[in-house]
Amino acid sequence: MDYKNIKGVPNNYNQLPKVKFLIYHSTDKNNVGCETTLVSAINENEAIKLVRYLKPDKVVGKVKQVNY
Secondary structure: OOHHHOOOOOOOHHHOOOEEEEEEOOOOOOOOOOOEEEEEEOOHHHHHHHHHHHOOOOOOOOEEEEOO
């Protein structure tokens, strides 16, 4: 994916250290059986922006940092 087309992304985005975030598309407390999206981003706010760009019709629920 070319991140240069997304507004607000710096030119050196691919060179910055990233962390993986698991985004739940549900607002339930248990988050059992709901759809998720795994993205790599610099921080939590950038991950939410990326998921809203990729899946604009989905609700962004809980955001969890993962190590896999």
